[in-house]
Amino acid sequence: MKRDVVIIGSGLGGLVCAFVLSRMGRSVLVLEKERQPGGCLQSYRRRGWNFDTGFHYVGGLAEGQSLHAAFDYLGLLSLPWHRLDPASERIRIGERMFSLMQGYEAFADTLSAQFPSQRKALSEYVALLAQTNRSSADVLNPRAEVTDWGTSLWGTGAYAYLMNTFHDAELVDALSGASLKMELKRDSLPLFTFLHGNGSYVESSWRLRGDGSLLVDALVRGIRSQGGEVLCGSEVTKLSEANGRLAYACCANGECYEADTFICDAHPAVACRLVEQSRLLRNVYRSRIARLENTSGMFTLALRLKPRTFPYVNWNQYIYREPGVWSAADAEVPAGGGLMVSCRVPQEGNAYAEQIDLLTPMPWSVCRMWQDTEPGRRGEAYAAMKADWAEACLTLAEECFPGLRSMIAEQYTSTPLTYAHYTYSPQGSAYGVRKDFRNPLQTVLSARTPIPNLLLTGQSLMLHGLQGVTMTALFTCAALVGKEKVWSEVFLREP
Numbered sequence: 001m002k003r004d005v006v007i008i009g010s011g012l013g014g015l016v017c018a019f020v021l022s023r024m025g026r027s028v029l030v031l032e033k034e035r036q037p038g039g040c041l042q043s044y045r046r047r048g049w050n051f052d053t054g055f056h057y058v059g060g061l062a063e064g065q066s067l068h069a070a071f072d073y074l075g076l077l078s079l080p081w082h083r084l085d086p087a088s089e090r091i092r093i094g095e096r097m098f099s100l101m102q103g104y105e106a107f108a109d110t111l112s113a114q115f116p117s118q119r120k121a122l123s124e125y126v127a128l129l130a131q132t133n134r135s136s137a138d139v140l141n142p143r144a145e146v147t148d149w150g151t152s153l154w155g156t157g158a159y160a161y162l163m164n165t166f167h168d169a170e171l172v173d174a175l176s177g178a179s180l181k182m183e184l185k186r187d188s189l190p191l192f193t194f195l196h197g198n199g200s201y202v203e204s205s206w207r208l209r210g211d212g213s214l215l216v217d218a219l220v221r222g223i224r225s226q227g228g229e230v231l232c233g234s235e236v237t238k239l240s241e242a243n244g245r246l247a248y249a250c251c252a253n254g255e256c257y258e259a260d261t262f263i264c265d266a267h268p269a270v271a272c273r274l275v276e277q278s279r280l281l282r283n284v285y286r287s288r289i290a291r292l293e294n295t296s297g298m299f300t301l302a303l304r305l306k307p308r309t310f311p312y313v314n315w316n317q318y319i320y321r322e323p324g325v326w327s328a329a330d331a332e333v334p335a336g337g338g339l340m341v342s343c344r345v346p347q348e349g350n351a352y353a354e355q356i357d358l359l360t361p362m363p364w365s366v367c368r369m370w371q372d373t374e375p376g377r378r379g380e381a382y383a384a385m386k387a388d389w390a391e392a393c394l395t396l397a398e399e400c401f402p403g404l405r406s407m408i409a410e411q412y413t414s415t416p417l418t419y420a421h422y423t424y425s426p427q428g429s430a431y432g433v434r435k436d437f438r439n440p441l442q443t444v445l446s447a448r449t450p451i452p453n454l455l456l457t458g459q460s461l462m463l464h465g466l467q468g469v470t471m472t473a474l475f476t477c478a479a480l481v482g483k484e485k486v487w488s489e490v491f492l493r494e495p
Ligand SMILES: Cc1cc2nc3c(=O)[nH]c(=O)nc-3n(C[C@H](O)[C@H](O)[C@H](O)COP(=O)(O)OP(=O)(O)OC[C@H]3O[C@@H](n4cnc5c(N)ncnc54)[C@H](O)[C@@H]3O)c2cc1C
Pocket: 008, 009, 010, 011, 012, 013, 014, 031, 032, 033, 034, 037, 038, 039, 040, 041, 053, 054, 055, 056, 057, 058, 234, 235, 236, 237, 265, 266, 267, 270, 298, 300, 359, 419, 422, 423, 424, 425, 429, 430, 431, 457, 458, 459, 460, 464, 465, 466, 467, 469
């Protein structure tokens, strides 16, 4: 049976494309190599508890905000969302504390109280955040005025912009302190990525009461109810051609699936491998993809806490040992890149946290030596390295939450190797291809490839995170069905 569309990978990008296209009446099949769908949104179960992997909070869900219309369309707004406190991102740098508030005015006012001479610059900064939040949907609006505003932000360095605007290293640290949700690299991070990565959380910030698999299950249910299929345990090993077009996705288990169009949600390097034998993909494209660098990965220490020991905190705490948030990003020492502490929303009626995740960037160099070893066989040295990193995370976390160690019932860790193994993200990269303001045309990828019936989606193209991957998936759908159709389906829908 020939499908309209076969999608390789059931990360958020693949699932959103499948949902949108099946809703539009296309026959869609998603092929996922793992036993469960979701990619970075998968959760894992230990001793009866579910632990999250790549999801902790999301921004822009309230009415009129940047993710509202899309999540409404995808049926995700009815999940048990839990809004964070107004000061939803709190940052400790050395001995100093800063709060990033929800709401543009509150955000600027609160920081202006600590940096009075910067009020005007902060007001301009939040205006830029607001414009960025509006811009991703505008790109899909066929009637929106076309400007090169966004393009110029892709070509501007975030660090240089912040330093030249504020001339105050401490304020730049504060504004950047909640940016572990991207890779803070001075010599590559585009201003657009920085503003996009922070902006939706200033609109509003939300956790789920439950784990990321709630999102995945809701999308898979929606896809199936619209006639689409999601098949797990189906690793695509080859896209083969017939009559000058891609025709089949063939899997490691020997099954092949015919389709008119193929969308790859896996990393673009995986897409190139799948068409290795094909002359349809020119070498110039292959070498462009091969040259791309990837953002670094994350180390996560997931804690289950003893009952009634740790009062739930309804914000995300970021902690840095010392000033210099942008220099910390390159650190190879355990937790040297800063720490994010995120509590899982407890069950209704419980004022105490049951689970907490501690996250810190981990460069690939730290775990590269075990890259060819299967999980569970990496030996004592790997376990010792993870124990060192866990220890450093706990020491840093205790600066804000004294006694945390004594509250732990059990703990689990994951490293970039975990992501490299489970999602095929090269070098366990947390956010996919590294965008580079010095070369935006090469590092920001289009959904289209030189093969007319092969499209890409997912975080490596343009934008990462839940908001970014959702919008990117809509761009991918627009490349197939046209902007007008996606715009009218998603953004002009009757409530
Ligand atoms: C530690 C961490 C914390 C994060 N926290 C947040 C957060 O709090 N909020 C937020 O908004 N974002 C967060 N993110 C980012 C967010 O999770 C990702 O941007 C997003 O989920 C990526 O989705 P994707 O579809 O692009 O890719 P992926 O999730 O990587 O999906 C790709 C899928 O393709 C599959 N695949 C690969 N090769 C094949 C093949 N050959 N055949 C079949 N299937 C294949 C993989 O198994 C995978 O399921 C976090 C990421 C990490 C790593």
